Ligand code: NAD
C-alpha cells in the first residue's frame with residue numbers, strides 16, 4: 108500500500124498538546140500494521156500570524172491540497188483577538204479553499220459511560236445522533252459584511268444548490284442509520300430557512316424510506332438536552348450547527364471528547380475536534396486529548412478505510428475512560444500525558 112500523506116496543523120494554546128497526544132496514539136496503533144503514513148507540518152492560525160503575519164499562508168493551502176488527509180487541532184485565543192486578520196479567519200478560509208462544505212459532528216453516548224454527563228442517565232439512554240453542519244455558506248460567508256462605529260451588517264445567504272448538496276450528505280448518512288432526518292432551522296422568521304424547507308420537501312421524494320421532520324432551532328436546543336434520543340441525523344445551517352454541536356457535547360460529558368470530519372466533493376477531508384484552543388487550561392498539561400484521538404480514529408475510518416485500526420483505537424479509548432484515567436473536564440485527575448500513555452497501553456491488548 109502506498110504511503111499516505113497527512114498534513115498536520117498543530118494550532119494554538121492546547122492545540123499542540125493534544126496534537127502530540129493524537130500522533131503518539133496513531134504511531135502506536137499503526138506500528139504493526141500495513142498502514143504507512145508520513146506527516147508534514149504546516150503553519151496555521153495564531154502561530155502562522157506570529158511567523159508570517161497571515162493565519163493561512165499559501166504554502167499551507169498548497170500542502171493541504173496535496174495531502175491525503177488533514178489533521179487540525181484548534182486555533183485562536185486572546186493573543187490574536189485584536190489581530191487585523193484573526194486565526195479564525197484562516198479557519199474559515201481553509202474550509203472554503205478546500206471546498207469542505209459538510210461537517211459531521213457525532214454525539215454517541217455509551218450506556219456504560221453515561222454517568223460522565225450532567226444530564227440524567229434515563230434521559231441519555233442510548234443517545235446516538237449526528238449533526239450534519241453546512242460549513243461553507245450561510246451567515247459565516249454572506250456578503251455584504253460591514254462594520255463601523257454606528258452600524259454593523261452580516262448577511263445570510265443560501266442557494267438551493269448549496270442546500271441540496273448538504274441534504275444529500277445527511278440523507279445518505281441516514282440510510283445507513285435509523286432513516287430519520289431532522290432539519291433544524293428558523294423557518295418562522297428567516298427567508299433562508301424557508302428555502303431550506305422548500306428544497307427539502309422536493310428532495311425527500313428521492314428518499315421515500317426516510318422520515319423527515321422539521322424543528323425550529325430554539326426548540327431543538329431544548330430537545331437536545333431533554334430528549335436527545337429523538338434525533339438520528341440533524342441537518343442544519345452553518346451557525347446553528349456550530350452552536351448545537353457544542354451543546355450536544357454535554358451529553359457525552361465534555362466538549363473535549365467530540366471529533367469532527369469536514370468533507371467536500373473531492374480532495375482531502377479535514378479532521379478536527381469541535382472545540383477551540385482552550386486558553387484557560389493551556390500549558391497545564393490537563394487538556395483532554397480524546398477529541399483529537401477520536402478525530403484520528405475518524406480519519407482512519409473515513410479517509411483510509413482502516414476499520415480495524417480505527418476500532419482498535421476506539422476500544423482503547425473506551426477502556427481508558429472506563430478505568431477512569433480521565434482529565435478534569437470528565438471529572439478525573441489524570442494529565443493529558445497519562446491519558447495518552449494509558450490509551451497507548453490499551454492498544455497493546
Ligand atoms: P473552547 O472550546 O476553546 O473552550 C470552551 C471550554 O471548554 C473551556 O473551558 C475549555 O477549557 C474547555 N475545553 C475545550 N476543549 C477542551 C479539551 N480538549 N479538554 C478540556 N477542556 C476543554 O472555546 P472558547 O474558549 O470560546 O474559545 C477559545 C478560542 O478557540 C477562541 O479563539 C475561539 O475562536 C477558538 N476556537 C477555535 C476552534 C477551532 O480551531 N476549530 C473552535 C472553537 C473555538
Ligand code: IPM
Pocket residue numbers: 183195198199349381382383
Ligand atoms: C468551530 C469553531 C469555528 C466555527 C470558529 C473558530 C470560527 O467554533 O469549528 O466550531 O465557528 O466554525
Ligand code: MN
Pocket residue numbers: 349350353381
Ligand atoms: Mn464551534
